[in-house]
Amino acid sequence: MMPKYIQQVQVTCYNELEVMIHPDGVVPVLTFLRDHTNAQFRNMIDLTAVDVPSRQNRFEIVYNLLSLRYNSRIRVKTYTDELTPVDSSVSVHKAANWYEREVSHRGFANAGARRRVGTDWVCVWKQVWDMYGVFFANHPDLRRILTDYGFEGHPFRKDFPLSGYVEVRYDDELKRVVAEPVELAQEFRKFDLNTPWEVFPAYREPKEAPPKLEAPAPEKK
Amino acid sequence: TTGLVGLAVSQNPHERLRILYAKILASLQTMPQDAAYRKYTEQLVNERFDHVKTEPDVVKLEQKINGGQIEEVIFQAECELSLSRKMADWKPWEPLVEEAPPNQWKWPI
Numbered sequence: 001m002m003p004k005y006i007q008q009v010q011v012t013c014y015n016e017l018e019v020m021i022h023p024d025g026v027v028p029v030l031t032f033l034r035d036h037t038n039a040q041f042r043n044m045i046d047l048t049a050v051d052v053p054s055r056q057n058r059f060e061i062v063y064n065l066l067s068l069r070y071n072s073r074i075r076v077k078t079y080t081d082e083l084t085p086v087d088s089s090v091s092v093h094k095a096a097n098w099y100e101r102e103v104s105h106r107g108f109a110n111a112g113a114r115r116r117v118g119t120d121w122v123c124v125w126k127q128v129w130d131m132y133g134v135f136f137a138n139h140p141d142l143r144r145i146l147t148d149y150g151f152e153g154h155p156f157r158k159d160f161p162l163s164g165y166v167e168v169r170y171d172d173e174l175k176r177v178v179a180e181p182v183e184l185a186q187e188f189r190k191f192d193l194n195t196p197w198e199v200f201p202a203y204r205e206p207k208e209a210p211p212k213l214e215a216p217a218p219e220k221k
Numbered sequence: 222t223t224g225l226v227g228l229a230v231s232q233n234p235h236e237r238l239r240i241l242y243a244k245i246l247a248s249l250q251t252m253p254q255d256a257a258y259r260k261y262t263e264q265l266v267n268e269r270f271d272h273v274k275t276e277p278d279v280v281k282l283e284q285k286i287n288g289g290q291i292e293e294v295i296f297q298a299e300c301e302l303s304l305s306r307k308m309a310d311w312k313p314w315e316p317l318v319e320e321a322p323p324n325q326w327k328w329p330i
Contacts, residue, residue, distance in 0.1 A: 020326055022318050028311045035304035037265055037288070037297055056322050069289065079325055 018075040023061075023086050026078055030092040033065055033074065041065035041074055047089070047099035053158045057081045061103065063089065063096075088136040100136045101145040163188070225290070234291045235273055235282075241298040242270045248305045256314035262305065269294075 021029050033041040046064040057079040065074050080086050089096040163182050172178045198204070231237060245266050252259040269286055276282040279291055288294050 020321070022321070024318055025313075028307070028313060031304060031307060032313070035300040036262070037301055038261070040297065055325060057325060077326075079321070 016073065016075060018077060020077045023078045023080050023084070026061075026063075026076075026087050026089055027092060029076060030063065030065075030089050033076070034092055039067065039074075040069045041067045043068065044089075044093040044095045044099075045073070047096050047103065049103045051156065051158045055079075061086060086136055098145060104136060161188075225292070228290075228292045228296065231292050231295055234279060234295060235277070237295055238273045238291075238298060239270070241295065241302055242266050242273070245298065245302050245305055246270075248302065248309060251309050252312075253314065258308055258313060262301070266301070269298075 019029070033039050043066040044063065045066050046062070048062050048064075050060040050062065051058060052060060058081050059079065061078045061080060063076040063078075065076065067073070078086065088100055090100065163184060166179045166181055169177045169179050246263065249259050249263055249266075272282060272285045276285055283289075283291050283294070286294055288297060
């Protein structure tokens with residue numbers, strides 16, 4: 001309603017209010033929600049991200065806010081791709097600090113599963129920088145938070161395999177832990193769990209009308 | 222004594238609220254008349270301002286405004302003031318900055 005230059009879509013999914021924003025508008029919208037009298041969303045509950053590899057802007061950053069005065073929750077969603085930085089929301093909510101560190105490194109392997117089953121996010125701690133590689137501009141302290149010290153890669157992206165690349169570490173004659181490429185005892189089996197029946201009948205794409213073929217006009221002799 | 226940690230009891234809350242609401246209204250004047258933010262905030266602030274002007278008793282004022290204790294109302298007014306100043310910079314009433322790329326918000330994919 002109010003920050004008109006920011007909203008794209010407002011969708012309520014099973015009585016939850018979600019607000020989709022352009023990534024430039026993160027800080028204005030969050031300060032508005034925090035400061036305005038009719039929307040005192042002082043608490044940031046969660047800051048997470050979703051990886052949808054097929055989209056142009058791959059990552060969807062999600063802020064969950066709670067208003068104690070009015071007992072209501074709101075979700076704010078932004079999008080970004082791998083290289084564009086997003087403004088950090090730490091100036092608005094101090095709680096976002098560790099969440100952003102996690103998102104920039106970590107991520108969600110099960111974001112797709114989350115939507116299907118309807119359960120909540122898998123990891124609710126410091127995320128996003130560590131696991132995804134989303135870069136937050138103006139963040140006071142963007143270090144890795146959940147991954148190991150020399151860890152390369154972003155585990156929660158969808159293209160990162162479940163077992164990882166360089167995960168097998170064991171003590172050597174060098175008397176220390178060594179990183180070796182992964183050796184799996186069994187070959188990775190990918191099960192195709194898709195049902196042959198339609199999963200979401202309500203979200204069917206509208207069928208295109210078949211092109212009308214006109215009978216060729218009779219040739220005049 | 223407020224029941225809240227960190228919020229001291231304010232002597233003379235009417236005066237403080239009056240000053241704050243006057244400042245908010247002044248900063249709202251810088252925005253265009255048709256901005257939705259300006260309309261609704263002016264409505265809110267004027268309503269509370271009227272309550273403050275007419276009601277000299279603090280407890281009854283709290284009940285009329287219905288926004289928690291007076292110190293909380295003062296804190297909220299300070300937030301609103303900083304917000305209105307920032308809004309004057311950000312200008313949220315302009316039309317959309319950029320449309321989302323197609324299929325951005327489509328779910329299920």
